[in-house]
Amino acid sequence: MLAIALRRVGQAAMSALGGGVVVFVLLIAAPGDPARRILNIRGIEEPDSSEIAAVRAELGLDQPIPVRFLDWFLGLFRGDLGLSWRTGNPVASEFASRLPATVILTVAALLIAVGLALALGILAGWRPRGWADHLSRALSTVALAFPTYLIGVLLLDLIAVRLGWGRVIADGTWKTVFLPAFTLALASAAVWSRVLRSALLDLDAAGFLRVSTARGASALRNMFVHRLPNALPPFLTVVGLGAATLLGGAPIVETVFSWPGVGKHTIEAITARDMPVVTAFTMMAVLAYVGMSLVVDLLIMAVDPRQRQSRTRKAVRT
Amino acid sequence: MSDSALRIESLSVTYPNGFEALSDVSFSVPVDAAVGIVGASGCGKSTLIRAILGLLPEGCHVSGEITVGGHDVLHADHAIMRAWRGRLIGYVGQDPFGACDPLRSVRHHIEEAWYVHRLRPPADAVSEGLTSLGVADPARRASQRPHQWSGGMLQRATTVAATAHRPLITLADEPTSALDTDLGDGSLILLRKSCRSLLLVSHDLASVARHTDQLVVFDRGRVVEAGQAQALLSSPRSTVTRSLLESSNPQPLRRSPVSAPAAVELRSVSKEYAVAGHRTPVIVDADLTIHRGEIVGVVGPSGSGKSTLLRLLSGQERPDGGDVLTEGEPLWRGPRQRSPRVPRRGWIMPVFQDPVTSLDPRWPLWRTITEPLVLRGGRLSRSQRRQHAAAALEKVGLGHINVTRTPGSLSVGECQRVAIVRAVIANPGLIVADEPTASLDVEAAANIASFLRALADEGAAVLVVSHDEQRLRSYADRVLRMREGKVT
Amino acid sequence: QSPAGVESGAGSKLTIATTYTIDDLDPVTSGYWGVEFGYVELLMRASADGVPTPWVLSKLDAVDDRTWRLTVNKGVTFVNGKPFDAKALAATLAWSAENQSGFSGAANFASAEVTGPLEVTLKTTAPTPTMPNLLADEANVLVMDVEAYKEYKASGKKAEALLDTGLYTGPYKVTSLDVQGAKLTPVDDYWQGEPALDALDVRFVSEATSRAQAVQAGEVDLALYMPVSTARTLQGRSDAYFLQGEPSGLVFGLISRMASPLMQDEAVRRAIYTATDYRAIADDVLQGHAGYAKAVFPPTYPYTLETQVTDLKQAASGLDAAGWAVGDDGIREKDGQRLAIRVLCTPALSDGITIAEAMQSQLEEVGIEVKVVQVDDHGAARKGKDWEVSLSSSLLSFGGSPDQAMSELLASDGTNNYAKIADPKLDSLIAELGKTVDERRRTEILKQIQTLIWDRGYYAVAAQRLLTVVVGPKWKGYRVPVPNLWVDYKTAPTT
Amino acid sequence: MAILILALVGGAALLGPLLTGDPDVPNYTNSLVPPDSAHLLGTDEAGRDLLARTLWGARISLGSALLVTAITAVTGLLMGVLSGCAGGVLDTIVSRLIDVLLGLPGLIVTLAIVGLLGPGFLNLTIAMSATGWAVLARLARATSRQTMHLGHVKAARMAGASLGRVALEHVLPAAASGVAVVATLGIGEVVIALAGLSFLGLGAQPPTAEWGTMLADARQTLAYAPWQILGPGTGLVATVLAATMLSEALRDVTSPGAGH
Numbered sequence A: 001m002l003a004i005a006l007r008r009v010g011q012a013a014m015s016a017l018g019g020g021v022v023v024f025v026l027l028i029a030a031p032g033d034p035a036r037r038i039l040n041i042r043g044i045e046e047p048d049s050s051e052i053a054a055v056r057a058e059l060g061l062d063q064p065i066p067v068r069f070l071d072w073f074l075g076l077f078r079g080d081l082g083l084s085w086r087t088g089n090p091v092a093s094e095f096a097s098r099l100p101a102t103v104i105l106t107v108a109a110l111l112i113a114v115g116l117a118l119a120l121g122i123l124a125g126w127r128p129r130g131w132a133d134h135l136s137r138a139l140s141t142v143a144l145a146f147p148t149y150l151i152g153v154l155l156l157d158l159i160a161v162r163l164g165w166g167r168v169i170a171d172g173t174w175k176t177v178f179l180p181a182f183t184l185a186l187a188s189a190a191v192w193s194r195v196l197r198s199a200l201l202d203l204d205a206a207g208f209l210r211v212s213t214a215r216g217a218s219a220l221r222n223m224f225v226h227r228l229p230n231a232l233p234p235f236l237t238v239v240g241l242g243a244a245t246l247l248g249g250a251p252i253v254e255t256v257f258s259w260p261g262v263g264k265h266t267i268e269a270i271t272a273r274d275m276p277v278v279t280a281f282t283m284m285a286v287l288a289y290v291g292m293s294l295v296v297d298l299l300i301m302a303v304d305p306r307q308r309q310s311r312t313r314k315a316v317r318t
Numbered sequence B: 001m002s003d004s005a006l007r008i009e010s011l012s013v014t015y016p017n018g019f020e021a022l023s024d025v026s027f028s029v030p031v032d033a034a035v036g037i038v039g040a041s042g043c044g045k046s047t048l049i050r051a052i053l054g055l056l057p058e059g060c061h062v063s064g065e066i067t068v069g070g071h072d073v074l075h076a077d078h079a080i081m082r083a084w085r086g087r088l089i090g091y092v093g094q095d096p097f098g099a100c101d102p103l104r105s106v107r108h109h110i111e112e113a114w115y116v117h118r119l120r121p122p123a124d125a126v127s128e129g130l131t132s133l134g135v136a137d138p139a140r141r142a143s144q145r146p147h148q149w150s151g152g153m154l155q156r157a158t159t160v161a162a163t164a165h166r167p168l169i170t171l172a173d174e175p176t177s178a179l180d181t182d183l184g185d186g187s188l189i190l191l192r193k194s195c196r197s198l199l200l201v202s203h204d205l206a207s208v209a210r211h212t213d214q215l216v217v218f219d220r221g222r223v224v225e226a227g228q229a230q231a232l233l234s235s236p237r238s239t240v241t242r243s244l245l246e247s248s249n250p251q252p253l254r255r256s257p258v259s260a261p262a263a264v265e266l267r268s269v270s271k272e273y274a275v276a277g278h279r280t281p282v283i284v285d286a287d288l289t290i291h292r293g294e295i296v297g298v299v300g301p302s303g304s305g306k307s308t309l310l311r312l313l314s315g316q317e318r319p320d321g322g323d324v325l326t327e328g329e330p331l332w333r334g335p336r337q338r339s340p341r342v343p344r345r346g347w348i349m350p351v352f353q354d355p356v357t358s359l360d361p362r363w364p365l366w367r368t369i370t371e372p373l374v375l376r377g378g379r380l381s382r383s384q385r386r387q388h389a390a391a392a393l394e395k396v397g398l399g400h401i402n403v404t405r406t407p408g409s410l411s412v413g414e415c416q417r418v419a420i421v422r423a424v425i426a427n428p429g430l431i432v433a434d435e436p437t438a439s440l441d442v443e444a445a446a447n448i449a450s451f452l453r454a455l456a457d458e459g460a461a462v463l464v465v466s467h468d469e470q471r472l473r474s475y476a477d478r479v480l481r482m483r484e485g486k487v488t
Numbered sequence C: 001q002s003p004a005g006v007e008s009g010a011g012s013k014l015t016i017a018t019t020y021t022i023d024d025l026d027p028v029t030s031g032y033w034g035v036e037f038g039y040v041e042l043l044m045r046a047s048a049d050g051v052p053t054p055w056v057l058s059k060l061d062a063v064d065d066r067t068w069r070l071t072v073n074k075g076v077t078f079v080n081g082k083p084f085d086a087k088a089l090a091a092t093l094a095w096s097a098e099n100q101s102g103f104s105g106a107a108n109f110a111s112a113e114v115t116g117p118l119e120v121t122l123k124t125t126a127p128t129p130t131m132p133n134l135l136a137d138e139a140n141v142l143v144m145d146v147e148a149y150k151e152y153k154a155s156g157k158k159a160e161a162l163l164d165t166g167l168y169t170g171p172y173k174v175t176s177l178d179v180q181g182a183k184l185t186p187v188d189d190y191w192q193g194e195p196a197l198d199a200l201d202v203r204f205v206s207e208a209t210s211r212a213q214a215v216q217a218g219e220v221d222l223a224l225y226m227p228v229s230t231a232r233t234l235q236g237r238s239d240a241y242f243l244q245g246e247p248s249g250l251v252f253g254l255i256s257r258m259a260s261p262l263m264q265d266e267a268v269r270r271a272i273y274t275a276t277d278y279r280a281i282a283d284d285v286l287q288g289h290a291g292y293a294k295a296v297f298p299p300t301y302p303y304t305l306e307t308q309v310t311d312l313k314q315a316a317s318g319l320d321a322a323g324w325a326v327g328d329d330g331i332r333e334k335d336g337q338r339l340a341i342r343v344l345c346t347p348a349l350s351d352g353i354t355i356a357e358a359m360q361s362q363l364e365e366v367g368i369e370v371k372v373v374q375v376d377d378h379g380a381a382r383k384g385k386d387w388e389v390s391l392s393s394s395l396l397s398f399g400g401s402p403d404q405a406m407s408e409l410l411a412s413d414g415t416n417n418y419a420k421i422a423d424p425k426l427d428s429l430i431a432e433l434g435k436t437v438d439e440r441r442r443t444e445i446l447k448q449i450q451t452l453i454w455d456r457g458y459y460a461v462a463a464q465r466l467l468t469v470v471v472g473p474k475w476k477g478y479r480v481p482v483p484n485l486w487v488d489y490k491t492a493p494t495t
Numbered sequence D: 001m002a003i004l005i006l007a008l009v010g011g012a013a014l015l016g017p018l019l020t021g022d023p024d025v026p027n028y029t030n031s032l033v034p035p036d037s038a039h040l041l042g043t044d045e046a047g048r049d050l051l052a053r054t055l056w057g058a059r060i061s062l063g064s065a066l067l068v069t070a071i072t073a074v075t076g077l078l079m080g081v082l083s084g085c086a087g088g089v090l091d092t093i094v095s096r097l098i099d100v101l102l103g104l105p106g107l108i109v110t111l112a113i114v115g116l117l118g119p120g121f122l123n124l125t126i127a128m129s130a131t132g133w134a135v136l137a138r139l140a141r142a143t144s145r146q147t148m149h150l151g152h153v154k155a156a157r158m159a160g161a162s163l164g165r166v167a168l169e170h171v172l173p174a175a176a177s178g179v180a181v182v183a184t185l186g187i188g189e190v191v192i193a194l195a196g197l198s199f200l201g202l203g204a205q206p207p208t209a210e211w212g213t214m215l216a217d218a219r220q221t222l223a224y225a226p227w228q229i230l231g232p233g234t235g236l237v238a239t240v241l242a243a244t245m246l247s248e249a250l251r252d253v254t255s256p257g258a259g260h
């Protein structure tokens, strides 16, 4: 069990490294000379070659690429994300003031999405074609068909402006997180609830449900003792994969709700081709994603004892 | 209280789609007696069980009467019915692995019999129950998960759970169909021992007869014959019973003399697999010769290496030691050789256990059937291929089937016959068949058996791996037994 | 805004939502924001007619064409308590001449000597007629405690430390600043009187929709830089009002990239400018939320010359004469080349895109195809080659002087001449203007310049930009200032 | 039903533009006119006919979504089948590549690639294709490997079929149907993702009519002129619905095991 968990952690580390390579390639493939851009920011419009060389050395651009990769990758763990090409400031300090807000937003959205997905998924799986089923289907269609920004604007107009609940200009704390987090969560919740529903329905044919019903178990008991735990692994898997989608949706929601997070900052960086900021955000998302799927896999392992064995023994039958 | 545990009076069940699965069924199970229900697949056995448990799908039309110990179960309301399930009526399912929630321990599975009725299980109920059915070290084993148990043992655990409240009657729906014959018999004995009255459902007449006092024979939703088990076995009155009896006791077929040249040989062949890091021998020093025109059967317990032997023989896998010879030539020469060197393309052809996946679901039958012909280099037009295919199907009695159909529209038995047609169309020297009849009903299985026999009689060498020793013996020239990687 | 209407200290608070983020209080990189939000002051104040009035100075006199006498108001103190006297002023001027690139480039600074307790004599190396405008520019000379700033620089502290230095003299001081906004409080003993607000919040909200909604929800009193479309959305509502200011020098300018082969043809340039319907852009396209540009300067300026006219016939005949023949699809061609121009604009100025799209249909009538090219980094894209006409800034600096902007933008050696305009006549006119102090002569030169750039098709103004804001009910009477100095010590709710 | 919606959406995209005028020509005197007989869906702020813009927008939105879907589906299918059938070193390399790509949050890498290439609809399409194929490749690889172990493939191999032949004749069709189902389901998602990125100013540039930018434009005057979301909104809902239905229909059609 421990060995498997460790191996999984190793795999996660490999994924992070692989992601790091891809992101780094994006960074060095970016057009333009970072040294020149930083000099421009420092007020030197037409730098001469010695000035450029000095900055190149300062940024480590004169090193061979593998060394630069190593520097960059290890820098991530030291909290050194390089210098912004737009402001010349360390990216890490630009992120530090914005990161907490994004973390709050995505964590809140994740909680809302999981809660909503569980509720809708269970209700829909309980009674296929019942009202909850229709609701979650309608919700998923709307969430899929209407871009987040429109839903966000409508929610703001309806809830914050007309009803006076919540705030238009969020302040990046838990107090104002509900509306943006809800908006961000909606699409994921819709998709996840469908996954949970179908996982629950797939179990309908499972022998153990028929057996426990034949022993006198109620539908409620079956749902919470057998069906839900068995439907969890596929559900958790999509949640794990989807958590990064939440982070990806953050820029839009942050823009609509004036949420002071890194997502919005990154979009500004994209339009300015400020690659260190873009890659820093991407790398953060990669790490979050790898970490999240690791957590999910360990969770599934905890839920499902079969996963804990190094080899699933072939069940003894013909 | 009446003296019958279960009484069924002119019961009819119509499914929502209008299909009448049971019509006018009446019989009863006396207290402390065991009654067997037999019938071919689809005759309504499971429907009957579900009706008794009150678990028919919504929208079924049910008429007649079902009483258990004098209680009317057909018209009882939901809450009462739930209380009766497990306490008045016990249930043992078909597949012990399916019956247990894979996420939970075997102990949980057994104790659930109490929990579902909001009861606290007696302290040592689990250990006692398991011990009485001969499970060693029950305390430790019970905390394991189902996949760590063998099927036979798990069936005992299920039996403990089903009879936890000593129900008046226990319903068992094909409780042994997922088990080996030996294991199955043992389980049935234990099952019989643990319950009061038993209703045992199966399609295997012979095995049911060994464990019950009375038999009821079903055919297409009707009772065709009922009576004392022994009497019914010895003098079956209806044709349905007779054919059931026949297919569960297959008659030996004609044998051909073994004097032909060897088609394929194994010479001290061995094979190892890496399991959980360390290498485990699966085949140890196997020697085997199969002659032209000969059918060799291989039986043995699960995991003994039967399928591996077959794969080695047919060149699907490379031995770690020893030689495989086809028509005297080794299949494997240099160490870098990636595929076996067979006498000619398609000289060895397989038949698999699952007929459905052995045909490309997207291809029309003619394409599948004539694929080996094309691969052997035959330049055939579409219409020629169709004709070839139709002619080949004709030979196995499937002449009525249009060769442009896809496998999805055929029955399982028909699929297996098509698979065999594909295997033989290019005149192979060796046919290897892994459990060719395991997923078929008795009738289809008998059909396949005679067809394989006919093939061998035309000169092909045939290797068949099977669990169904009885049937195998009916058409094989020799039956070898494997145990822990050795052929005996 | 009469001081009588101010209930000072009555708990009044103003929350402003703006698009742009203020990073810090550094006078070099972001000091100009302070002028707009009342925590930094200038020596002179820009005004609607281009003639600045004294602000922190009480007087600004020209002694001769290279000498200016500056007198500071009595009792001006920095937030940190130190007085802003002649000595501090001289230090500020000297420091700005060295560090503020706008000032160092334009002011020809020679020396600043203390010649009285509140008086400084400023000498320049060349005639600098626009000194009042230069001193009214938010990017040039901020009233600041140079000593304190140098101390801060020497300490190597982080930017936050600037909050505690009390560097400036405004009625309000910033007490906190982060990515979301700034919080300001009134300054005790402010030199002009008691600031009218108890608290002032500035919030950075990049989405215009959100800014408007925030006013509607009562979270914000004043939303800046609102797109014209907001006016329509707020029609007939009582939770927020759309307000606009007077033409003040902000424009939607159009500049021709002379380096483009197409634009080297004067007929093409002229056709573009004469086919553009300036009236329609202001009145129809921007629905009266922009000023009808008959000239490149605001109508209130003394030297403004109305040059801009729309004349489709003239545009067409000019093109005909130059050999541009109308092709099958209505677009003109010459030597196999299509008359297709690219107009560069940026989403940051959303009405600019609207104007470009309007020009698209207007120019099509004379056979010119317009492609609207949007870029986010407008400044960078302008330096590139992928455009023919670009949205451009005004020929007036913030302080209302034309000299500086024209010498940078239109002179062949101008630092900001991305359009690569090189016209000897224009160069000499601009050079002469820079040396001329006499108002009459200046007016004459400026009129000549206006005629020249119109005739040659170098630059035009598509519409006069008006500052647009959305205010909450309590601020219904807010007067949009000229230029955008949103807050001063008297700013207060009107009801 | 699916066919009907599809025909409507597809027909609108193909034929619609022929029936309507230029969607990008503004007419400022006609700004924000509610739906009437002259403008069935009303006009937007620049006075452009929203029906025309919706129909023309269908071309861009659907066209690029189809392009992305097609590129990702074909790449994913080929890579997956190649890796699943060939095994060995090739499989290892491709699988690692897939793993790494799957280990990256797609939307964000898309953002990063747009950051690299610069905003623009074409770049966005490239970026989405570059990240989107991995999930389909994994599916195709899984199906391929499964199929390689199925009886009919083993039988074909034993009958003498080469690896390439098996891959082409047996495995590719089997993998293709799964990929088609999943890729089709993704069309709606791609449309929305493109719209979202256009909203952020990274995709279609105005005045190009594209549903995402149309909705983004509409939001400023939504309270005043709600009809602006009618056209693109209906288009998006219809597309997503149609994609879902088409995918379900495809699954039914291409799963040949239905008979058992």
Ligand SMILES: Nc1ncnc2c1ncn2[C@@H]1O[C@H](COP(=O)(O)OP(=O)(O)OP(=O)(O)O)[C@@H](O)[C@H]1O
Residues within 6 Å of the ligand: B015, B016, B017, B019, B021, B039, B040, B041, B042, B043, B044, B045, B046, B047, B048, B057, B203
């Ligand atoms: N829900 C249902 N709706 C309609 N027909 C059904 C349904 N369930 C079963 N049937 C049909 O009723 C008949 C009897 O089914 P049942 O499951 O009772 O057969 P069985 O005797 O248990 O067969 P087997 O030996 O294969 O388990 C079959 O023909 C089956 O197709």
Ligand SMILES: Nc1ncnc2c1ncn2[C@@H]1O[C@H](COP(=O)(O)OP(=O)(O)OP(=O)(O)O)[C@@H](O)[C@H]1O
Residues within 6 Å of the ligand: A314, A317, A318, B273, B274, B275, B282, B300, B301, B302, B303, B304, B305, B306, B307, B308, B309
């Ligand atoms: N590819 C493989 N890798 C590792 N172990 C294997 C592999 N194939 C088979 N084994 C192991 O080799 C042993 C023999 O397997 P084989 O399939 O030959 O048994 P069998 O007799 O056919 O069993 P069954 O009756 O269940 O089909 C088993 O323990 C099995 O787990």
Ligand SMILES: [Mg+2]
Residues within 6 Å of the ligand: B045, B046, B047, B173
């Ligand atoms: Mg059954």
Ligand SMILES: [Mg+2]
Residues within 6 Å of the ligand: B306, B307, B308, B434
């Ligand atoms: Mg086997």
